[in-house]
Amino acid sequence: xxxxxxxxxxxxxxxxxxxxxxxxxxxxxxxxxxxxxxxxxxxxxxxxxxxxxxxxxxxxxxxxxxxxxxxxxxxxxxxxxxxxxxxxxxxxxxxxxxxxxxxxxxxxxxxxxxxxxxxxxxxxxxxxxxxxxxxxxxxxxxxxxxxxxxxxxxxxxxxxxxxxxxxxxxxxxxxxxxxxxxxxxxxxxxxxxxxxxxxxxxxxxxxxxxxxxxxxxxxxxxxxxxxxxxxxx
Ligand SMILES: C[S@@+](CC[C@H](N)C(=O)[O-])C[C@H]1O[C@@H](n2cnc3c(N)ncnc32)[C@H](O)[C@@H]1O
Numbered sequence: 193x194x195x196x197x198x199x200x201x202x203x204x205x206x207x208x209x210x211x212x213x214x215x216x217x218x219x220x221x222x223x224x225x226x227x228x229x230x231x232x233x234x235x236x237x238x239x240x241x242x243x244x245x246x247x248x249x250x251x252x253x254x255x256x257x258x259x260x261x262x263x264x265x266x267x268x269x270x271x272x273x274x275x276x277x278x279x280x281x282x283x284x285x286x287x288x289x290x291x292x293x294x295x296x297x298x299x300x301x302x303x304x305x306x307x308x309x310x311x312x313x314x315x316x317x318x319x320x321x322x323x324x325x326x327x328x329x330x331x332x333x334x335x336x337x338x339x340x341x342x343x344x345x346x347x348x349x350x351x352x353x354x355x356x357x358x359x360x361x362x363x364x365x366x367x368x369x370x371x372x373x374x375x376x377x378x379x380x381x382x383x384x385x386x387x388x389x390x391x392x393x394x395x396x397x398x399x400x401x402x403x404x405x406x407x408x409x410x411x412x413x414x415x416x417x418x419x420x421x422x423x424x425x
Contacts, residue, residue: 198295199231199302212237221408222273228306231299236271241340241381242413245406246277249416252404253336253379254283256422261377263288263335265328267320272300274340274381279309287313288328290320324374332374339367340381354385368394368419377420384412391417 195201202208205216215237219226222242232240241249253264262285266275269289279287291297297317304310316323320339328335344360356364364380371378376396388403394417395401402418418424 193229193302195231196295196298196302198233199299200233201229201231209234218242223303225306229302230306231302232271233293233296233299236296236299239340239342240271241273241277242408243273243277244408245413246274247280248406249274249338249379249381250277250281252416252418252424253278253338253422254281256418256424257336257377258421258423261334261336262286263331265324265331265335265337266290267324267337267339267371268341269300270296270340272303274338275300275313276304276307276309278338279304279312280307288316288331289313290316290318290323292317292319321370324370329374335375335377337371337375337378338381339371339378341367343383351383351385353387354383356382356387356390364390364394375420377422378418379422380417380419382415382417384414386415386417395419 202216205213208216212234221244222240223230224243264278264284265288266278267290269275269291275287275289278284289300291300294317297315301310301315304313341362367380384405391401391403402422402424404416405412406414406416
């Protein structure tokens with residue numbers, strides 16, 4: 193199937209723009225079914241959550257979320273890295289994917305089809321803050337929110353400690369305040385060097401926040417901060 197406009201499937205390194213060629217050798221750790229025709233946008237090569245990490249995050253959420261939570265909402269679905277992993281679990285009654293970039297959303301739907309989970313996901317194109325407020329508000333008490341926001345580009349790598357108050361385009365507070373109007377149970381996927389004190393300061397009164405590093409080949413790739421009722425022991 194020919195990719196939709198703006199979506200690409202590179203079958204060979206030489207087809208790829210030079211500035212993203214460094215990601216080509218990672219294609220099978222990004223999506224193990226890459227060769228079945230996975231579609232990517234140029235930005236997704238940098239922003240996608242690699243499949244092994246997406247799967248372990250999905251497992252952690254499955255195993256620690258309250259049983260009263262039956263819906264999982266991915267607020268920044270991108271090309272589908274996380275939402276495909278969530279949809280592979282039988283744990284959830286329904287999965288929702290929100291993405292404002294129509295090209296990334298087209299890639300995510302196509303990629304979910306390759307993994308056989310497209311129909312398990314309800315797809316929304318638009319701004320997640322607006323969609324949570326206007327279209328999904330009544331689902332809050334049944335839902336876990338997962339968010340892998342943009343981090344402001346590869347520049348975050350040069351910071352020893354990443355200042356979450358300067359994250360672009362959404363700071364930690366920009367994310368948590370609207371999300372908490374929806375539900376207290378929120379998982380944020382953030383740079384591995386994220387300032388732990390800033391994450392801790394956002395814990396609700398009297399509650400603990402778990403921050404988990406997710407590693408590949410012995411190195412941390414990112415952290416998840418689990419706010420709300422997650423039963424980690
Ligand atoms: C880091 S990427 C997500 C990657 C995704 N987890 C994956 O594995 O493919 C962040 C995504 O958020 C989208 N985005 C940014 N602001 C948004 C908003 N307000 N509402 C919905 N999506 C948004 C961007 O278009 C981008 O695709």
